Amino acid sequence: MTYTLTTPLYYVNDRPHLGSAYTTLACDALARFQRLRGEQVLFITGCDEHGQKIQRTAEAAGLSPQAHCDAVSAQYRELWERWQISNDRLIRTTDPRHRRIVEQFFARVEASGDIVEGRQQGWYCVACEEFKDDPHEAQDPECPTHRRPLEWRDELNLFFRLSRYQEQIEALINTPGFIQPASRRNEVENFVRQGLRDFSISRVNLPWGIPVPGHEGHTFYVWFDALLGYITALLEEGDAPDLDTALSRGWPASVHVIGKDILRFHAVYWPAMLLSAGLSLPAKVFGHGFLTREGQKMGKSLGNVLDPELLLERCGRDAVRWYLLRDIPFGDDGDFQQQRFSDLVNNDLANTIGNLLNRTSSMARRWFEESVPPAGPASADDHPLAQAAAAARQTVLTSLEVLNFRSAAEATLQLAIAANGFLNEQAPWSRMKQEGTREQVAADLYAVLEAARIVALLLAPLLPDLSSRMLQQLSHPDPRPGSWEADMHWGGLLSGSSLPEPSPVMARLELDSPL
């Protein structure tokens, strides 16, 4: 069974922002975790490139839509490379193969009688790419989210008969665990209970889209096309653009990770479309929260957007990943606070974790021939640090399974804190001044080094870079997919292996100016 997970396919209307980076980072941690556990992972991200909004943005910039999409999607690609995101795919909905997949999918939906012609009349927000339900009787209604004027539309469209799936969708969203976090389920439930209405899946007079086969003049509505990108993305390099082939590569998805704003599309429309085409449904949809900055919404008008590229350059991958994953409950909204950001990075990563390794390694080298001391009694499973390590490991495993990055980070940190405490209690530096304590000191240092090794391994999904640097200092190989959990058993550190000269694995963050 392939573990398929997806980020949203980001709309290329604008350059990448921190929100997309946040989602992608979280997915990366999850993907790494699943790979380490030995799962066969297919990590999908990509770009959604059709629709009127794109067309207009391109026009405004004096570019062809395709040129515009090429440019923006290249920015995404570069950004993910820079962040070292481990995605297996980066699908673009302008990929020619995608068109074939959409056509085949549509044919199935049409064959099940779920496509009807209808008249779509109403106020449309181009920014949302969505019809708004009767916005009062105002003569100049505007979109509540974009605060831009709505456009009146009256056109003949193709509709998807969503209403036929009322009961199935109700059952689906009541399935425990399908919508995560559970707190968001109410919202969707509420929406569905009011009765599902058919929604239009085509537009007329919109050239920048995939033509609907057999319906001259119609192109697919962006969402219909975009969601299917998850399936096109399954195709491997040389595969023919065939729906069944794609599906065989890893459908259904184990989880769609999305922002809470597009939950409805993923938890209602998308499953209904899949049901109609006779395909199986994703196991889970996880809608995470939004980030604010110092208590304020980020936005161009406020001029307070945090550029993910700049953030990466100034602070580094580990710092940003740690802060976002460790401090913000995944699922809830979070606030990016610079002071807290540097406090946490410095305290947790540099002081608690980094320094733990540094001080221990330094002692071991000094007193035990620059190598890992003999474990002696410290190899026993009932050693206090062995027990702390086992507990941390357990928590990390169960937390990451349910995308609770925060709890995983905390548990890892706890182990490092326990090891620092143990070191202070045992005070090997004073013992070394007495006679006949060498064996005890060796055991204590071994235990702490071993705890540090396990901290490093536990960190591998969340902070692969830091993890790797720590393991290097311990002369220990990076974890391998599938053997990670076994690697974390107490006593895996080899006594006698040489320890390189320690240097800080994590530099303190000194942010003198605002980001």
Add this chain to the structure above:
RNA sequence: GGCUCGGUAGCUCAGCUGGUUAGAGCGUGGGAUUCAUAACCCCAAGGUCGGGAGUUCAAGUCUCCCCCGAGCCA
């Protein structure tokens, strides 16, 4: 307007089915120590748990009303 979710130490939050002196991290103050990245370790201050009423032997924890914030739908 309807519905949902929040309002707990300066800050970010834990507190499951109601039950001893309400917890953690950060920040702040003090102490101890020297192996280490001015770091680690220990201790302390600090909260009428948004307001009010009620149920109960007992309520952050249940009920009702009100105030504030966020969101979904109208």
